[in-house]
Amino acid sequence: xxxxxxxxxxxNMVLAEREIVFRPRDVYIVEKRMRRLVLRVxxxxxxNSKKPSLNILSNNFLRSIVQLSCPLNFExxxxxxxxxxxxxxxxxxxxxxxxxxVRGFTGFYGLGVALKRxxxxxxxxxxxxxxxxxTEDEMKYIFRSDNGIEIPFLNKRRNILxxxxxxxxxxxxxTFANCIDLCExxxxxxxxxLAKEFExxxxxxxxxxxxxxxxxxxxxxxxxxxxxxxxxxxxxxxDLQTMASVIFCDYRVPQVFLNLGIxxxxxxxxxxxxxxxxxxxxxxxxxxxxxxxxxxxxxxxQETELMIKKHLHLKPSLIDSxxxx
Numbered sequence: 001x002x003x004x005x006x007x008x009x010x011x012n013m014v015l016a017e018r019e020i021v022f023r024p025r026d027v028y029i030v031e032k033r034m035r036r037l038v039l040r041v042x043x044x045x046x047x048n049s050k051k052p053s054l055n056i057l058s059n060n061f062l063r064s065i066v067q068l069s070c071p072l073n074f075e076x077x078x079x080x081x082x083x084x085x086x087x088x089x090x091x092x093x094x095x096x097x098x099x100x101x102v103r104g105f106t107g108f109y110g111l112g113v114a115l116k117r118x119x120x121x122x123x124x125x126x127x128x129x130x131x132x133x134x135t136e137d138e139m140k141y142i143f144r145s146d147n148g149i150e151i152p153f154l155n156k157r158r159n160i161l162x163x164x165x166x167x168x169x170x171x172x173x174x175t176f177a178n179c180i181d182l183c184e185x186x187x188x189x190x191x192x193x194l195a196k197e198f199e200x201x202x203x204x205x206x207x208x209x210x211x212x213x214x215x216x217x218x219x220x221x222x223x224x225x226x227x228x229x230x231x232x233x234x235x236x237x238x239d240l241q242t243m244a245s246v247i248f249c250d251y252r253v254p255q256v257f258l259n260l261g262i263x264x265x266x267x268x269x270x271x272x273x274x275x276x277x278x279x280x281x282x283x284x285x286x287x288x289x290x291x292x293x294x295x296x297x298x299x300x301x302q303e304t305e306l307m308i309k310k311h312l313h314l315k316p317s318l319i320d321s322x323x324x325x
Contacts, residue, residue, distance in 0.1 A: 194221065205282035
């Protein structure tokens with residue numbers, strides 16, 4: 001199977017983002033507010049550059065990885081991470097309803113805590129031999145919640161585990177580590193492999209008759225693996241300007257950008273949110289929001305880098321809004 005007619009994934013993403021950003025329907029970027037964010041990032045970094053807290057923050061930017069680590073050997077932990085990100089989708093119910101939570105955690109963290117709990121209880125949730133045959137009752141037990149709320153799309157998740165596990169057993173000797181070794185540390189090749197072999201990682205939609213490929217799920221997994229492989233053979237080599245943008249892809253990010261005035265929505269989209277109408281994955285509105293977020297993060301990354309070089313000799317107090325004009 002070819003990916004995007006064999007087009008380069010990164011180029012495809014850039015073209016898609018540009019189409020979304022420069023010809024939007026429902027999501028608009030406010031450049032002036034984005035430059036203010038750049039200033040705030042620089043000021044924070046300069047004020048805290050010599051404090052241990054900044055180093056801790058930069059070393060733990062991948063969703064508090066240490067908290068989710070399991071007592072597994074290196075290869076099995078790699079397989080556990082694959083399961084974690086494979087199941088990382090649609091973890092929320094509509095607004096104003098009770099949410100699925102595990103030990104007080106919701107969303108991605110709740111998923112990670114549930115999977116870690118399974119390991120501690122002796123369940124081989126990382127092993128495709130186990131999860132290709134996992135039953136509905138076993139799924140309900142593993143993902144049992146604090147409040148009796150069932151994890152969203154339980155049977156869909158079970159079917160996905162059956163599918164990805166079968167691929168690993170048939171083509172990769174039952175371990176995701178072989179996928180990583182096959183790519184010899186090249187993060188883009190690993191993203192392509194994930195999208196080619198596992199349907200759940202094919203993050204593709206259509207926007208104005210154009211194929212839009214973000215591969216966010218695959219890139220998040222690769223980013224987490226990059227941290228997991230610190231100091232190990234075949235640690236994925238990441239293009240930080242490309243990969244850094246997906247690190248912050250989270251449902252709260254648009255809320256933050258909206259509150260900061262960096263993005264604004266059309267009346268049509270605002271009405272949808274006010275009426276608690278869920279956005280379908282891959283819908284034009286969903287793609288516009290995600291494409292805009294990726295674009296903003298990359299721009300903030302690039303402009304922050306340029307301004308740091310330009311004003312490296314200045315004290316934080318001397319950098320103000322006039323510096324980014």
